[in-house]
Each structure stands twice: as C-alpha cells, then as structure tokens.
Amino acid sequence: MVELKPGARFQSTVCTTEIIVVKGTGDADLTCGGAPMVAAGTGERSGEPAEGAADGTLLGKRYSDADDTIEVLATKAGDGSLALGGTPMTVAQAKTLPASD
Amino acid sequence: MNVMMLLEMAADGLGERIAVGSRDEGLTYRQLFDQAGEAAARFRAVPGERVVLCDESSPAVPVALFGAAWAGMPYVPLNYRLPDDDLRTLAERSAPGIAIGDEAGTARLRGVEGLTAVTRDHFITDRAGDANAVEPGDWSMDPEEIAVLLYTSGTTGAPKSAVLRHRHLVSYILGSVEFMGADEDEATIVSVPPYHVAGVSAMLSSIYAGRRIVQLPKFDADDWIDLVEREGVTHAMVVPTMLARIVEALDARGGEPLLGVRALSYGGGKMPLPVIERALELFPITSFVNAYGLTETSSTISLLGPDDHRIAQYSEDPDEKRRLASVGRTLPGVEVSIRDDHGHELPVGAVGEICVRGEQVSGEYLEKGSLLDDEGWFATRDGGFVDEAGYLFVQGRNDDVIIRGGENLSPGEIEDVLLTHPAVRDAAAIGVPDSEWGERIVAVVVARPGTCDEAELRDLVHDRLRSSRVPAHVVFVDELPYNDTGKLLRRVLRENHAHLGDDPSD
Numbered sequence: 001m002v003e004l005k006p007g008a009r010f011q012s013t014v015c016t017t018e019i020i021v022v023k024g025t026g027d028a029d030l031t032c033g034g035a036p037m038v039a040a041g042t043g044e045r046s047g048e049p050a051e052g053a054a055d056g057t058l059l060g061k062r063y064s065d066a067d068d069t070i071e072v073l074a075t076k077a078g079d080g081s082l083a084l085g086g087t088p089m090t091v092a093q094a095k096t097l098p099a100s101d
Numbered sequence: 102m103n104v105m106m107l108l109e110m111a112a113d114g115l116g117e118r119i120a121v122g123s124r125d126e127g128l129t130y131r132q133l134f135d136q137a138g139e140a141a142a143r144f145r146a147v148p149g150e151r152v153v154l155c156d157e158s159s160p161a162v163p164v165a166l167f168g169a170a171w172a173g174m175p176y177v178p179l180n181y182r183l184p185d186d187d188l189r190t191l192a193e194r195s196a197p198g199i200a201i202g203d204e205a206g207t208a209r210l211r212g213v214e215g216l217t218a219v220t221r222d223h224f225i226t227d228r229a230g231d232a233n234a235v236e237p238g239d240w241s242m243d244p245e246e247i248a249v250l251l252y253t254s255g256t257t258g259a260p261k262s263a264v265l266r267h268r269h270l271v272s273y274i275l276g277s278v279e280f281m282g283a284d285e286d287e288a289t290i291v292s293v294p295p296y297h298v299a300g301v302s303a304m305l306s307s308i309y310a311g312r313r314i315v316q317l318p319k320f321d322a323d324d325w326i327d328l329v330e331r332e333g334v335t336h337a338m339v340v341p342t343m344l345a346r347i348v349e350a351l352d353a354r355g356g357e358p359l360l361g362v363r364a365l366s367y368g369g370g371k372m373p374l375p376v377i378e379r380a381l382e383l384f385p386i387t388s389f390v391n392a393y394g395l396t397e398t399s400s401t402i403s404l405l406g407p408d409d410h411r412i413a414q415y416s417e418d419p420d421e422k423r424r425l426a427s428v429g430r431t432l433p434g435v436e437v438s439i440r441d442d443h444g445h446e447l448p449v450g451a452v453g454e455i456c457v458r459g460e461q462v463s464g465e466y467l468e469k470g471s472l473l474d475d476e477g478w479f480a481t482r483d484g485g486f487v488d489e490a491g492y493l494f495v496q497g498r499n500d501d502v503i504i505r506g507g508e509n510l511s512p513g514e515i516e517d518v519l520l521t522h523p524a525v526r527d528a529a530a531i532g533v534p535d536s537e538w539g540e541r542i543v544a545v546v547v548a549r550p551g552t553c554d555e556a557e558l559r560d561l562v563h564d565r566l567r568s569s570r571v572p573a574h575v576v577f578v579d580e581l582p583y584n585d586t587g588k589l590l591r592r593v594l595r596e597n598h599a600h601l602g603d604d605p606s607d
Binding site: 060 | 106110113242244268275277278279281282289299302303306310336338364366368390392394400401404406407432460
C-alpha cells in the first residue's frame with residue numbers, strides 16, 4: 001500500500017516507470033509490472049515486469065482507474081504496466097483544451 | 102514537483118525536435134535540457150539566492166528559467182523598459198543573486214550590490230567544462246519552492262513580487278496542456294516580453310506540448326507578420342494592442358489573409374470588438390482563443406474557445422453574439438465565484454468581484470504573504486459576471502470603477518457602447534472629481550476624424566444605458582496610453598483629464 005495524494009511521486013521496482021499523482025487521495029495498492037510501486041527515489045530496481053503486466057507505460061500519458069477516482073501521469077516510460085488493486089489502469093482521454101499561451 | 106520535470110519529459114520524449122529558435126539553428130529539447138543543467142551549475146557557483154533576467158526574448162529566457170529551477174533558485178525577470186532608477190530599485194530588491202541579460206541590460210545593473218551580472222552570450226555559449234558539474238536530475242522536488250517571482254506593473258503603487266511556486270506552475274501545465282500534444286510542424290510565436298506571466302507560461306506550455314518556440318524580441322506588426330511567414334508559425338498569443346496593429350498592417354498590405362496561422366490566442370486586456378471582428382475576417386480559418394488570467398493565477402484561468410468565436414461571428418442570437426466580449430468558461434480545476442463587497446456569492450448575471458480558486462492559483466506576494474481566504478479563494482479585484490451558460494464577462498479592475506452619486510459604474514459597460522459606433526476605434530471611460538457627484542464621467546475616444554461628435558456619442562450612451570452612465574465630457578484623442586503589455590493606463594488618463602473635473606479640495 002502507498003499513500004496517494006496529488007503531487008506524490010512513485011517509481012516502479014521492476015522497470016524505469018515513474019509517475020506523479022494528478023488526482024486521488026488515500027491508501028492504494030498501486031503496482032507497476034506486477035510489483036508494488038515505491039516512493040520515487042527510495043527503491044532499487046530488480047527483476048522484470050511479471051507476465052501479463054508488461055504492456056508498458058507511455059511517457060506523458062495519464063492513467064486512471066475504472067471509476068476515474070485516481071489519475072496518475074507517467075513522467076518516465078517503462079516496460080511494466082500500471083494497475084490499481086490488481087486491475088490494469090487505462091490511458092485517460094487526451095485533453096482538448098486549445099492553446100492559450 | 103518542479104518545472105524541470107516538464108523539460109525532462111520533453112527531452113526524453115522529443116529529444117531531437119527543435120524547442121526554441123529557427124528550424125535550422127534552434128536548440129533541441131535535449132540541448133535545452135543540457136543548457137539548463139550547465140546554467141544550474143553556474144548559478145550554484147555564484148553566491149546569491151536568485152536568478153535575475155534583464156533581457157528581451159532570447160534563448161537565454163528558457164535556459165535561465167529552467168536553470169534556476171534546477172538550481173533551486175527563484176527566477177526573477179525584470180521589466181527592462183523601466184527607467185534606470187526604477188529598474189535598479191527592483192534589481193536591489195531581487196539581490197543577492199546572478200543577473201543575465203544582453204549587453205545593455207547587464208550594463209544597467211552594474212554596481213547593484215550583491216548582483217553578479219553576466220551577459221547572455223557568455224552565459225549561453227561558454228560551456229567551459231560545466232557539463233559535468235551537476236548530477237542529472239538533482240533538482241529539488243519540493244512543490245513549495247518558489248519557481249518564479251514576477252513584479253506587478255505597479256500601476257497603483259510600488260510593484261509587488263507575485264510568488265509562483267513550482268506546484269502552481271506544474272498544476273497549471275498538467276491541468277491545461279497535453280504532453281506532446283503538438284504536431285511536429287507546429288511553431289508558436291512569443292511576442293510578449295519575458296517579465297509578463299504569459300512570457301513564462303508560453304515557455305512551459307509550449308515545451309510540454311512539444312511546440313517549437315519562435316521569439317520576437319521587440320513587437321512590430323510588420324516584423325511579426327514576416328516572422329510568422331518565414332518560420333511557418335502556426336500558433337500565436339498576442340495582447341489586444343498587438344492584434345490591433347497586426348490587423349492594420351495586414352489591411353495596409355492589401356488585406357490578404359494569413360492562412361498559416363492555425364490558432365491565435367489573445368488576452369491581457371480588453372479587446373475592442375471592431376478589432377476582433379476584423380481579425381476573424383483576416384484569419385478566416387484560424388482558431389481564436391480569448392484567454393483571461395492574472396499573474397497571481399499562473400496565467401490562464403478562463404478561455405473562450407474557437408467554436409464560440411465562430412458562433413458569435415455568424416449568430417443572430419444576441420446572447421451568443423455578446424459572448425464574443427466574454428472570456429469564456431473556466432479551465433477544469435478552476436472555480437469562479439462572483440462576490441459582493443461583503444464577500445457573499447452573487448447569483449448568475451449579477452456584477453461583482455471575480456474570485457477564483459484552484460491548484461494553479463497562488464494569490465501570494467512576497468511583501469504581503471498569501472491573500473487567499475480560509476477556503477482558498479483569491480479575490481482578483483476584477484469586476485465581472487457569469488451568464489446563464491457559464492460564460493465569464495470581465496468588466497475591468499475594481500480600482501477603475503467610477504463612483505458617481507454613490508453608484509458604482511463600470512467603465513467597461515460605457516466603453517462597450519461607445520465602441521459600437523462605427524467611427525470609434527478605441528474608447529476609455531474614466532472618472533474625474535466632481536464636487537456634486539463625487540466623480541463625473543469623461544469619455545476619451547479615438548475616432549476617425551470628422552466622423553462623429555460629442556453629442557452623438559452622448560446620445561448613443563443615453564439610448565443604451567441609464568442616464569447616470571452618460572459622459573459629462575467626450576474628449577477626442579489620437580490614441581490611448583497603453584503599457585507595452587497592452588494594459589490601458591487609466592491613471593495617466595485621469596491625470597491628463599483631471600482639469601475637466603472640479604475637485605472640491607482645490
């Protein structure tokens with residue numbers, strides 16, 4: 001379990017993926033490549049993403065859970081894929097705001 | 102959080118694309134990232150706490166901005182157009198630290214105690230062995246650290262330093278820009294100066310979107326048009342005075358539309374309707390965006406999008422037509438509340454003070470601390486209202502309100518009516534002292550010569566608004582005084598026309 005709050009950053013322990021929480025608070029079972037994510041800068045990488053959890057995480061994409069209560073942004077790409085409570089997170093729809101500056 | 106995270110992502114995802122400059126010679130995202138690291142090493146080596154910029158737009162702007170973020174020092178761009186005394190006063194307030202600028206800018210800061218001035222050329226091109234002086238990615242991720250300090254223009258007193266922390270700016274970008282959302286051929290022209298909040302946000306949002314930045318140091322309408330054509334510019338942000346001049350210059354060239362511009366955003370002041378209407382014709386396939394924001398809100402908080410512009414252009418419905426004068430709807434993540442003088446929320450359609458809340462809203466000054474209330478609301482001091490469909494209308498600074506006979510009159514309301522006269526090109530309504538009413542209204546108007554007179558304009562206001570709104574005097578002038586970022590200098594107008602009043606204290 002890790003504690004989510006906007007701005008909190010986590011890293012995968014089995015690939016190069018790093019994320020920042022955009023939306024959502026509270027304890028969560030956040031995994032990448034099948035292994036629990038840890039606070040950014042605190043963990044060593046070892047092993048490989050588990051089978052079935054190796055579709056990859058794309059740089060700059062937002063990922064959310066089915067209820068859209070939690071959203072994270074991938075700040076570094078990696079081979080493992082993100083899941084919350086064992087359920088894969090999916091790429092959230094791109095923003096369609098026009099450029100204003 | 103740190104704005105460096107945004108540049109690092111761009112360098113990882115877009116490395117070899119050009120970030121800043123011309124297609125042939127510009128800096129790539131990877132090069133910009135490396136330059137920021139070298140700059141950070143240099144900033145850390147100098148005693149001091151801040152990175153001051155005294156320069157026009159140049160590649161030194163993003164290098165200093167991101168280098169400062171990497172080094173953990175606030176970035177402080179100064180208004181180089183200020184007179185020497187004022188500039189040096191701000192520089193002294195910003196010390197100790199390092200100052201970057203062109204030859205002229207650094208020369209003007211020489212001798213300011215605690216400030217080490219380095220010229221831009223030296224700073225950008227001298228890479229003597231600094232590349233290994235910083236660890237990759239060793240910037241602080243403390244979201245509370247100050248990223249940028251911007252001096253307010255000080256039109257009503259001494260300039261204050263608005264504080265933008267990393268969390269404000271990163272929230273703004275993550276909330277409003279899609280990473281790598283720009284096509285590879287897109288380029289944006291930045292013609293606002295670096296010390297304007299849009300000069301900061303343009304760097305951050307363009308880099309995160311992957312849109313090449315083309316910089317125009319000194320705004321001139323013909324230079325702007327030439328640079329747009331030469332560099333294949335697809336996006337632009339301008340203040341209203343710039344758009345007015347671009348429209349005039351295009352008309353002077355024969356009225357040929359600029360078809361390469363896909364998106365044109367404007368903000369920073371009130372846009373005269375005739376200018377935007379002509380611009381819609383001269384940029385027939387361009388997406389127009391009217392953005393409203395403040396320094397204290399990390400730039401844009403509300404925008405009127407492309408569809409709304411074209412609907413208003415062709416609609417017969419007065420409500421839809423009127424929305425061309427609005428700033429559209431708030432960004433996701435930003436809330437707006439219209440409040441009365443006692444802080445109570447007003448209903449739809451009622452005019453009051455615009456208050457905003459959201460992750461990107463700072464509302465903090467170094468000198469005064471946070472001005473957010475207990476629930477996080479920031480009172481903008483702008484007056485306005487929200488219509489039934491949620492469109493926000495801004496009616497000018499509350500400091501500019503004319504108080505006549507105890508009634509608060511919005512200059513914007515009177516100006517909007519004056520601008521509907523086909524001969525009126527620009528208009529300002531101000532209050533001057535009046536011994537009976539407290540203030541009386543003076544309309545200062547730019548009109549085509551010999552095409553309208555005082556009585557006609559007073560009748561026009563009388564027909565559309567209540568009689569208390571009718572100007573006591575109408576003065577015709579060649580042009581209205583604006584500062585270089587498009588802000589109307591009402592204080593100057595009040596001084597110039599004070600003789601039309603009769604101050605009882607005289």
